[in-house]
Amino acid sequence: MLTALIVMPAVAALIVALIPRQRSELFLPIGVTVSMAPLALAGYLFVEFTAGEAGFQLVERTMLYAPWGFSWYLGVDGISLPLVILTALLVPISLAASVAITHRLKEFVMYTLLLEAGLIGVFLALDLLLFFVFFEAILIPMYFIIGIWGGERRIYAAVKFFLYTAFGSALMMAAIIALAVVAGREAGAPTFAYTDLLDLAIDQSTSRWLFAAFALAFAIKVPMFPLHTWLPDAHVEAPTAGSVLLAAILLKLGTYGLVRFNLGLFPQASVDFVPIMAALAVIGIIYGAVVAIVQPDLKKLVAYSSVSHLGFIVLGTFALTSGGLAGGVIQNVNHGITTGALFLLVGMIYDRRHTKQIADFGGLQKVMPAYGAVFLFTIFASIGLPGLNGFIGEFMVLIGSFPALPVHAIIAAAGVVLAAIYLLWAYERAFTGIPEKPENQKLLDLNLREKVLLAPLVILMLVIGLYPKVLLDRVQPSAEAVLDRIEATTDYVAPAPGRLSQVLMIGEGE
Amino acid sequence: MITPPEINWLAILPLLVLGLGAAVVLLVDVQWKPAPGRLNFLAVVILGLAALGTGAQGWWLGRHEAGEVTGSPLPFGGMVVIDRYAIFAGLLLVTVAALGVGAGARFFESLGRRAAEGLALLLLSTSGFILLASTTQMVMMFLGLEIGSISLYVLAGFSRQEPRSEEAAIKYFLLGSFASAIFVYGVALVFAGTGSLDLLDHRTLLDREIILRPAVLLIGLGLVVVGLAFKVTAAPFHAWAPDVYQGAPAGTVGFMAALAKVGGFAALARVLVTGFESYIGTWGTVVAAMAVLSMLLGSFLAVVQSDFRRLLAYSGVAHAGFILTGVVAGTSGVGSIWFYLAVYAIQLVGAYAVVAAVSGAASAGSPLASYAGLARRQPLLARALTILLLGMAGIPLTSGFIAKFGVFQDAFRAGFGWLVVVAMVASVVSFFIYLRVIVAMYMQEPEGTEALSVSRPLRVVLVAAIAVTLVLGLFPIPLLRLTAISLPL
Numbered sequence: 001m002l003t004a005l006i007v008m009p010a011v012a013a014l015i016v017a018l019i020p021r022q023r024s025e026l027f028l029p030i031g032v033t034v035s036m037a038p039l040a041l042a043g044y045l046f047v048e049f050t051a052g053e054a055g056f057q058l059v060e061r062t063m064l065y066a067p068w069g070f071s072w073y074l075g076v077d078g079i080s081l082p083l084v085i086l087t088a089l090l091v092p093i094s095l096a097a098s099v100a101i102t103h104r105l106k107e108f109v110m111y112t113l114l115l116e117a118g119l120i121g122v123f124l125a126l127d128l129l130l131f132f133v134f135f136e137a138i139l140i141p142m143y144f145i146i147g148i149w150g151g152e153r154r155i156y157a158a159v160k161f162f163l164y165t166a167f168g169s170a171l172m173m174a175a176i177i178a179l180a181v182v183a184g185r186e187a188g189a190p191t192f193a194y195t196d197l198l199d200l201a202i203d204q205s206t207s208r209w210l211f212a213a214f215a216l217a218f219a220i221k222v223p224m225f226p227l228h229t230w231l232p233d234a235h236v237e238a239p240t241a242g243s244v245l246l247a248a249i250l251l252k253l254g255t256y257g258l259v260r261f262n263l264g265l266f267p268q269a270s271v272d273f274v275p276i277m278a279a280l281a282v283i284g285i286i287y288g289a290v291v292a293i294v295q296p297d298l299k300k301l302v303a304y305s306s307v308s309h310l311g312f313i314v315l316g317t318f319a320l321t322s323g324g325l326a327g328g329v330i331q332n333v334n335h336g337i338t339t340g341a342l343f344l345l346v347g348m349i350y351d352r353r354h355t356k357q358i359a360d361f362g363g364l365q366k367v368m369p370a371y372g373a374v375f376l377f378t379i380f381a382s383i384g385l386p387g388l389n390g391f392i393g394e395f396m397v398l399i400g401s402f403p404a405l406p407v408h409a410i411i412a413a414a415g416v417v418l419a420a421i422y423l424l425w426a427y428e429r430a431f432t433g434i435p436e437k438p439e440n441q442k443l444l445d446l447n448l449r450e451k452v453l454l455a456p457l458v459i460l461m462l463v464i465g466l467y468p469k470v471l472l473d474r475v476q477p478s479a480e481a482v483l484d485r486i487e488a489t490t491d492y493v494a495p496a497p498g499r500l501s502q503v504l505m506i507g508e509g510e
Numbered sequence: 511m512i513t514p515p516e517i518n519w520l521a522i523l524p525l526l527v528l529g530l531g532a533a534v535v536l537l538v539d540v541q542w543k544p545a546p547g548r549l550n551f552l553a554v555v556i557l558g559l560a561a562l563g564t565g566a567q568g569w570w571l572g573r574h575e576a577g578e579v580t581g582s583p584l585p586f587g588g589m590v591v592i593d594r595y596a597i598f599a600g601l602l603l604v605t606v607a608a609l610g611v612g613a614g615a616r617f618f619e620s621l622g623r624r625a626a627e628g629l630a631l632l633l634l635s636t637s638g639f640i641l642l643a644s645t646t647q648m649v650m651m652f653l654g655l656e657i658g659s660i661s662l663y664v665l666a667g668f669s670r671q672e673p674r675s676e677e678a679a680i681k682y683f684l685l686g687s688f689a690s691a692i693f694v695y696g697v698a699l700v701f702a703g704t705g706s707l708d709l710l711d712h713r714t715l716l717d718r719e720i721i722l723r724p725a726v727l728l729i730g731l732g733l734v735v736v737g738l739a740f741k742v743t744a745a746p747f748h749a750w751a752p753d754v755y756q757g758a759p760a761g762t763v764g765f766m767a768a769l770a771k772v773g774g775f776a777a778l779a780r781v782l783v784t785g786f787e788s789y790i791g792t793w794g795t796v797v798a799a800m801a802v803l804s805m806l807l808g809s810f811l812a813v814v815q816s817d818f819r820r821l822l823a824y825s826g827v828a829h830a831g832f833i834l835t836g837v838v839a840g841t842s843g844v845g846s847i848w849f850y851l852a853v854y855a856i857q858l859v860g861a862y863a864v865v866a867a868v869s870g871a872a873s874a875g876s877p878l879a880s881y882a883g884l885a886r887r888q889p890l891l892a893r894a895l896t897i898l899l900l901g902m903a904g905i906p907l908t909s910g911f912i913a914k915f916g917v918f919q920d921a922f923r924a925g926f927g928w929l930v931v932v933a934m935v936a937s938v939v940s941f942f943i944y945l946r947v948i949v950a951m952y953m954q955e956p957e958g959t960e961a962l963s964v965s966r967p968l969r970v971v972l973v974a975a976i977a978v979t980l981v982l983g984l985f986p987i988p989l990l991r992l993t994a995i996s997l998p999l
Contacts, residue, residue: 065987067994068919129915133906140905143945147953155953159945166941170934173915177922177930184923 002060002074005045005084006121008038009091013113016106024105028095031109035092038116042088049081051473054481056126056195069180069191073127078478079259080123082333082471087123087249089456090340091116094241096453097344100351101149101239108149111141112241119249123256128176129192135253136169142242142250150237157230157237164230168217175213179265182206197265198485204268211269214262215277221254224277224314225284228307235303236356240347243299247306247343248336255313255332259325259482263317267486270320274405277318282408284311289418293425298349298356301426302342305382308415309335315405315412316397320486321494323400325479330471331393334464338382338390341457345375348450352443358426363435368445372431374454379423381461384416389464403495518585520570521592521644523563524600528637531556532630539626546619550611550967553629557608557636564600567592583999588708589650591999596644598848598996599776603643603769606855607636609974610765613863615967617761617871621668628668632765635661639773646709646784646999648697648734651777655693655741658773659686662766666758674874678757685740685750693737699730709785710999716788731793734781741774743767743823744830745804752815755823761871763819764862767826768855779837779847784998787840794838798929801838804831805936812943818876821943822861825902828940829854835933836917839924841997846916848993849986853909853978857898860975863968864895881947883956890964892951894972899944901979904937909982912990 012034019026049057056075063071076084091112101108118141121134139162147158179197184190186200202210220227231251235243263270288307295301313335316328348371349364350356365372377388384390394416402409435441446454464471486492519526535552538544544552571592573579583592610632611618618625638657645651663686667679701707703726704715721727736747743751755763782793808828815821833850836843868884868891869876885892901910914937918930964972982989 065990067990133911136906136911140900144952147949155949158953159942159949162945163938163942167938170938171931174918174922174927174930174934177915177919178927180919181922 001041001045001048002058002076002124003072005038005041005088006074006117006124008041009035009113009117009120012037013110013117016109016113019106021106024102027105027109028098031095031113032092035095035113035116038120039088039092042085045076046081046085049076049474052477054078054477059126061193066189068129069184069189069193070129071127071193073130073193074124075126076124078475079256079329079482081474082329083123083249083252083256083336084120086333086336087116087119090244090248090336093340093344093453093456094244096449097244097347098239098241099449100347104148108145108241111144112245115141115145115245119245119253122253126194127192128179128194128197128261132169132173132176136166138250139165142246145242146234146238149239149242152237153233154237157233160230161234164220164227168220171213172217175210178206178210194260194264200265202266207266207269208272211262211266211273214265215258215273218254218257218262219280221257222251222310222314223254223307224280224311225287225307228284228288231307232300232303235306235343236297236299240343240350243343243347244340247302248340251306251310252332252336255310255317255328258314258317259329263320263482263486267489267492270318270486271490271492274318274320278315278401278405278408281311281314281318282411284308285315285412285415286418289415289422293418293422295422296357296359298346298358298426298430299343301358301422302339302346305419305422306335306339308419309339309382312394312397312412312415315401315408319397319401319404319409320483320492321400321404322476322480322483323396324404325400325482326472326476327393327396327400329475329479330464330468331397333471334381334389334393337457337460337464338378341374341378341454341461342382344454344457345371345378348446353439358429360437361430361440362437363431363433363440364443365431367435367440367443370446370451374446374458375431376427377458378461379427381465383420383423387465389461389468391465392468515587516582516585518581518592520563520567521585521590523566524560524604524640525637527556527560527563528633528640531559532633532637535630535633536626539623543623546622546625547615549625549629550615550618553611553633554608556633557604557611560636561601561604564597564604567600568594568597571597584646584710588710589647590641590645592644593999594996595776595780595844595998596640598993599643599772600640602848602852602855603636603639603772606765606768606772606859607632609856609859609971610762610768612967612971613764613859613866614759614761614871616965617669617759617866620872624668628665628762631661631665635659635665635769639769639776642773643776643780646780648700648707648709648781651781652690652694652697654773655737655777656690658769659690659741662770665762665766666754668762669759669872669874672757672759672872672874674757675759678754678874681750682754682758689737689740689747692733692740696730696733696735696737699726699733701730703727703730709781712785713787716786728789728792731781731786731789732796735778735793735796738774738778738781739800741770742778742830742833743771743827744800744834745807745827746800748804748808748827748830751826752820752823755826756817756819756876757874759872759874760819760862760866760869760876763865764859767823767862768858771826771830771858772851772855775833775837775847775851779844780998782837783841783844790840794840794924794926797834798838798926801831801834801929802932804828804834805933806831809936809939809943813939816878818878818881818947819862819865821878821947822858822865825940825943826858828936829902831936832914832917832933835921835926835929838926838929839917839920842923843917843920844997845990845994846913846920848996849916849989850913852989852993853913853982854902856975856978857901857910860898860972861895861902863971863975864891864898867891867962867964867968878947878950879957881950882954884951886956887960888962888964890969890972891962894976895951896948897976897979899947901983903941903944907983908979909986910979911983912986916990
């Protein structure tokens with residue numbers, strides 16, 4: 001079933017490839033339709049997934065090439081499940097949002113579907129080599145999406161994006177090989193299987209180097225300060241669908257990787273690196289927020305807000321408490337939903353006005369009431385208003401990191417306030433007041449298509465905000481398991497009340 | 511009593527086919543004056559027969575190993591060898607040459623009556639490199655190296671109207687002869703050091719530590735390595751490559767570069783692994799140093815090139831470095847070296863085939879500017895070149911990734927972890943090189959608007975190269991298994 005999830009989007013891309021080039025009006029409808037299949041399967045996955053269990057489920061494992069220890073090894077747990085579903089959900093939405101693209105539409109749809117296959121593969125792969133293959137392979141479609149359909153400086157942005165991430169993953173590949181070699185030396189046969197590598201005894205200095213190599217790759221992806229400079233360029237130049245997938249999912253590869261591989265494979269080194277990672281995370285939170293305040297470009301503002309929000313996730317992860325970890329995972333999803341929605345909204349106004357400068361707007365609320373309402377709602381979710389999804393994640397991260405890193409948590413809390421400033425101030429400038437510019441007075445409000453594709457995201461913001469148990473029941477056991485392993489293999493003890501169960505009293509009656 | 515050396519014609523069957531085939535091509539041309547396209551076809555048929563001959567060797571070897579036939583795998587007094595290593599090399603070289611005929615089809619057609627000479631030289635060159643790969647005798651290696659190389663020197667200058675082509679030929683000839691001289695001097699010193707020319711003897715002597723003059727042997731081995739490093743364009747013996755690969759006729763460069771690389775590495779790995787593996791502690795470091803230099807010089811110098819053919823030549827230097835990364839692992843690296851060579855050689859022929867289509871088959875030089883907007887002028891060429899370049903860059907899901915991964919893994923296992931880190935940095939730099947070309951093709955406006963035509967043989971070559979890049983990228987296992995057992999005797 002997991003294999004089918006990866007193969008389906010690729011097959012969908014093939015189907016689109018078979019449409020004759022002249023029938024350009026068919027590409028998007030068919031693309032959206034075929035991408036419903038992986039979404040349906042992802043929904044089925046959600047049902048099949050047993051909540052409350054920590055281990056990998058629906059595991060598929062076939063040895064492909066024994067001399068290397070390379071296997072087709074897939075599995076899903078509470079950390080990867082939400083991200084897989086999010087991917088499957090956002091691809092049809094961002095395809096449906098791409099009506100502005102007229103030029104080489106067929107390739108665009110194909111690249112997006114191939115990107116989906118790669119992304120789902122990354123989250124499901126439990127063989128490190130397989131993971132790396134997917135991790136690196138997604139660069140190609142993303143590179144073309146930015147480079148062909150992007151804005152004016154698209155080539156610069158695409159090359160920068162590619163080289164930054166390729167550099168990080170190059171060192172990670174060396175580390176992956178090193179792990180397999182160590183495994184070969186210890187166990188007799190080389191292996192890339194995640195579950196086998198968990199039991200590996202690696203000496204301290206080696207494991208620190210390996211941790212650093214993995215962390216660098218993921219920190220570039222997240223992106224953590226000071227490796228974030230590719231992100232604003234990539235976001236500003238990318239087409240709407242590219243921005244949505246980039247922010248909502250590609251960045252999550254970094255935070256996902258940190259939890260899965262850094263914390264999982266190198267527990268002792270993770271404990272040792274907490275001061276550095278947590279400090280960088282907090283710097284990222286504040287720096288991203290402060291820079292976002294002064295951005296004149298709406299898309300750049302959202303891009304920098306991502307740097308800030310992703311900082312929360314990293315902070316929660318490296319607080320090494322189950323609250324922080326689970327909060328980080330949940331915030332992965334929340335950020336994907338809200339930022340995805342924000343980029344969609346920015347894309348919609350850009351399609352109408354062909355500008356993203358905040359100064360060019362003003363009084364949009366009067367002209368486009370529905371648009372303004374959804375925008376404000378999404379902003380509230382992003383800021384973390386109680387009752388909406390952002391609150392759950394941020395609150396859990398802060399409450400989870402406070403016992404471990406009180407100073408960091410207090411500074412990070414200021415980031416929440418800053419988020420309110422940059423987002424609401426931007427809203428005030430663009431939406432409130434009287435529409436003075438004549439171009440702004442005749443703008444059309446959201447049409448049915450736009451309403452339909454925003455609706456699932458808005459609903460999710462509410463559902464997760466009001467009933468987070470849906471997610472928590474599935475995420476928490478896996479997060480606790482990561483922490484259990486760290487406590488079992490090192491002399492680290494999570495500070496009380498570091499356990500989520502102690503704080504929220506959930507996940508017990510199942 | 512003197513026993514006569516055992517004769518096994520099968521051992522030299524591919525060489526016979528190719529040698530006779532070269533003569534047949536020339537005679538057919540004189541007698542019937544066929545259209546040039548027919549001669550291309552004839553050459554491919556001859557190469558196909560040579561491949562069958564190599565296949566027959568494989569069949570014989572299989573039965574020999576099963577004990578069903580008698581006879582030695584070292585016939586003619588040990589002058590040639592039938593082993594899996596030689597068979598794989600033979601098949602690969604013949605394939606590369608056949609694709610080379612396809613890529614150069616238009617060039618050979620444009621030569622008119624001289625086409626026969628060009629094709630005969632191609633066949634002879636292939637036979638030379640096959641000999642180079644299928645012997646453990648260092649003098650026979652020299653013979654193969656010279657037969658292979660001299661044919662290539664001539665081909666480099668085959669386009670008479672291009673002065674740069676002549677320059678390339680002279681440069682290639684002078685420097686190449688110099689390298690051959692160094693090689694043969696090294697062979698002489700190895701003989702002086704051990705008293706034998708046979709790598710199998712060297713292995714025995716080294717194992718028993720019966721070395722007449724160890725210092726002389728080491729110098730000799732060093733010179734042999736230098737001579738072969740020249741052929742495979744490993745730094746610091748690469749300086750000729752950009753000029754030659756820029757100046758030689760575009761239709762011939764692909765197989766010139768690919769044949770020399772496959773043959774050269776086949777010989778280099780056999781010398782180091784079969785003969786002198788017990789000296790790996792000594793030559794391992796030297797080869798690793800050469801690998802580092804090749805990877806870094808090749809990648810960084812490729813960045814500043816403005817001519818695509820020079821760019822490919824410098825990236826070839828970097829690739830030589832990547833392959834050397836596998837050589838340092840000794841026997842355990844041989845499989846990965848083969849995989850890398852097989853994939854890279856065919857990609858190289860494909861890439862130069864695109865050059866021939868873009869700049870003209872007899873052209874010298876191919877400025878990067880002429881690739882701008884290629885996707886608009888000829889989507890097939892642009893798509894093919896993109897896939898090939900991504901393969902050369904080693905992006906996952908292409909066979910280039912598997913190739914790189916293989917050699918890096920072997921080097922790591924052999925204790926050269928630092929070399930792998932350097933190699934990773936070099937490959938990131940090389941991403942940039944290939945991306946530049948892809949950017950030019952897809953994201954810039956074309957200079958001219960005229961559409962480029964793609965001939966049928968060229969189409970076949972491109973499809974084959976794409977298949978090697980993508981199909982082997984997704985399903986590498988069969989070839990991995992095959993290369994893993996293609997070990998020298």
